[in-house]
Amino acid sequence: MWTHAPWQGRFVPHRLPPGERLRAYASWCNAVEGNTTFYAIPARGTVETWADQTDPDFRFVLKLPRSITHERRLGDVGAELRSFLHAIEPLGPRAHALWIQLPPAFAPADVGVLAGFLRRLPPSHRYAVEVRHRAFFENESATRLLEKALAGVGAEWIPFDTTALFQTPPTSDMEREAWTKKPRVARRTVALTDRPIVRYIGRDSVDRTVEGWRGWADQVAQWLREGRSPTVFIHTPDNADALLLARRFHDDVRARLPEVEPLPEPMRAPSEPPTLF
Known part of the structure; x- marks a missing residue:
């Protein structure tokens, strides 16, 4: 989100080189949503430039790749997850939370799959889950089911x-x-x-x-x-x-x-x- 076109020349200078764009954004806000990581795992060298442009207390909330959350639906994702965690390692404490955005079809019946996935994640990171199925917001038993799965591993509900x-x-x-x-x-x-x-x-x-x-x-x-x-x-x-x-x-x-x-x-x-x- 730090290269949004309408901001160029209005909030931040025009034609900043890639290695300066996040630095300009970080002077305005102290956190960013990592949406690009949903579409592809970034190169580790790219992530190193993110770390270089931000202070240690800057917060990245990074979305897990869609290959993990949407394509494989949290199953058999060990290789992709290891690649992702290796790529973002240079951020250190800046990786405030890893964001698990689930597809709208992810329903209360799938919470067991999520709970198993969360239990297998390394404790070196914080995790936060976003669900979009309306049952989680309208059905009290579905709400409690998801809250229990998240609370059991210290994960947040976004x-x-x-x-x-x-x-x-x-x-x-x-x-x-x-x-x-x-x-x-x-x-x-x-x-x-x-x-x-x-x-x-x-x-x-x-x-x-x-x-x-x-x-x-x-x-x-x-x-x-x-x-x-x-x-x-x-x-x-x-x-x-x-x-x-x-x-x-x-x-x-x-x-x-x-x-x-x-x-x-x-x-x-x-x-x-x-x-x-």
């Missing part, structure tokens, strides 16, 4: 909150596209570990996006009071303003909990300061 997106009909092409691709499930605010992870998607409208996350700002402040260390990713259908919105969410949490440290001043493109208004 909620993808799309409730703001689906609250009213879409008003733009990007919102209409998001309606066809994003899961329509109930909001979940339960943390299973001391490192909860939240994915939130709002609307093209800044005001509606901010209004939709107010409950999350309250929840994150409460988690911090409890001694947890949450990670929150802010999306919109086009993600054009995502960097500014992420920092605004951080400020909203600080308004509720002033002892939270502010984010550092970001690297900016050589132009007028970007604004949400």
Whole structure:
């Protein structure tokens, strides 16, 4: 996500070499979703450049390759998993969690397969699971079944909150596209570990996006009071303003909990300061 085209020249300088693009992003936000690892295992040398561009406390939440989660459905994946873990090793503590995003067809009947897979994973990493089957959000016994499997190995459940997106009909092409691709499930605010992870998607409208996350700002402040260390990713259908919105969410949490440290001043493109208004 750190090379999103609409950010170039607006938030970060144009035509940065590959070895500097993540560094520019990391001046704005202190965590990133590793979506590219879903499509292919990165070269270890590439991952070394990621480590070089970020501080040790920067957080990567890296998605396991789809060959593991979607094609082989967590079965007979030893070789792919070893290759993936070897590739990301240079990140060290920056690999905050390995993200197991499961396909929409992964149902409560498949939880036993997931539990077995999680038990075989090396304890050197933290793991977080995202499910999209509606039964996990609507059926209490399915919810408890998954929570038990995750809690047994100290894994987290990543909620993808799309409730703001689906609250009213879409008003733009990007919102209409998001309606066809994003899961329509109930909001979940339960943390299973001391490192909860939240994915939130709002609307093209800044005001509606901010209004939709107010409950999350309250929840994150409460988690911090409890001694947890949450990670929150802010999306919109086009993600054009995502960097500014992420920092605004951080400020909203600080308004509720002033002892939270502010984010550092970001690297900016050589132009007028970007604004949400």
